[in-house]
Amino acid sequence: MIEFTEEQKKAISDAQEKFSSIKDNPDLLSESQLDLLFGQARSMNGWKDKDISDEMLHSLYELVKMGPTSTNSCPARFVFIKSSEMKEKIKDALLPNNVEKCMTAPVITIIGYDLDFSDHMGKLFPHMDVAPMYKGNVDMNLSTAFRNSSLQGAYLMIIARAMGLDCGPMSGFNNELVDELFFSDSNIKSNFLCCLGYGDPSKIFFRLPRLEFDEVCKII
Numbered sequence: 365m366i367e368f369t370e371e372q373k374k375a376i377s378d379a380q381e382k383f384s385s386i387k388d389n390p391d392l393l394s395e396s397q398l399d400l401l402f403g404q405a406r407s408m409n410g411w412k413d414k415d416i417s418d419e420m421l422h423s424l425y426e427l428v429k430m431g432p433t434s435t436n437s438c439p440a441r442f443v444f445i446k447s448s449e450m451k452e453k454i455k456d457a458l459l460p461n462n463v464e465k466c467m468t469a470p471v472i473t474i475i476g477y478d479l480d481f482s483d484h485m486g487k488l489f490p491h492m493d494v495a496p497m498y499k500g501n502v503d504m505n506l507s508t509a510f511r512n513s514s515l516q517g518a519y520l521m522i523i524a525r526a527m528g529l530d531c532g533p534m535s536g537f538n539n540e541l542v543d544e545l546f547f548s549d550s551n552i553k554s555n556f557l558c559c560l561g562y563g564d565p566s567k568i569f570f571r572l573p574r575l576e577f578d579e580v581c582k583i584i
């Protein structure tokens with residue numbers, strides 16, 4: 365049983381008062397907005413010549429950081445590559461078919477996970493000392509970092525789309541080389557890349573089929 369301080373109890377009651385359930389919100393996304401975000405949006409292979417401002421990347425992160433992660437661990441780390449110099453640096457790590465689409469993207473995001481994420485648990489989960497649970501279990505530490513950084517990468521893509529950006533996610537690259545080039549002074553490892561920008565429709569590939577409800581879902 366967790367013993368909350370008076371300050372934490374107050375923070376809980378404030379949060380409960382402030383919370384507005386999505387279903388009660390009159391601004392619920394319309395079906396056509398949902399369809400734009402999830403149905404019509406595509407993975408991009410080419411880009412219009414239009415930059416993304418640093419302010420927009422800050423606004424993007426302000427929403428990404430609010431997405432749920434286990435024990436609020438927030439293990440993802442994001443490197444937004446905008447400069448030609450840093451694009452040249454990552455070039456050698458890319459599979460050949462990913463080079464052109466990355467080099468022409470306004471932003472290449474490296475979504476990484478910090479294996480030392482539990483160093484921040486005092487701030488992120490102050491009511492319980494969970495850091496030793498991660499520090500003492502290598503497998504759990506890795507699975508938590510990988511699982512939650514993948515989720516945070518997905519939040520990034522969906523929020524970017526909601527902000528009017530297009531995404532080009534990529535795992536076709538040499539993770540070890542990216543880690544060596546960008547994260548050598550830390551315990552951060554790369555998970556996947558996501559190019560961001562305004563997509564060039566002329567580079568879109570045909571839509572691949574998806575699995576139907578009965579093939580992958582069960583209601584029990």
Ligand SMILES: Cc1cc2nc3c(=O)[nH]c(=O)nc-3n(C[C@H](O)[C@H](O)[C@H](O)COP(=O)(O)O)c2cc1C
Nearest residue numbers: 405406407408461462533534535536537556571572
């Ligand atoms: C984690 C991840 C890795 C991917 N890796 C690559 C990649 O290396 N190169 C590439 O061209 N597309 C890559 N894709 C794009 C997928 O092929 C694409 O999202 C999928 O075919 C669906 O396309 P659609 O969103 O246009 O329907 C990747 C997507 C994800 C989510």
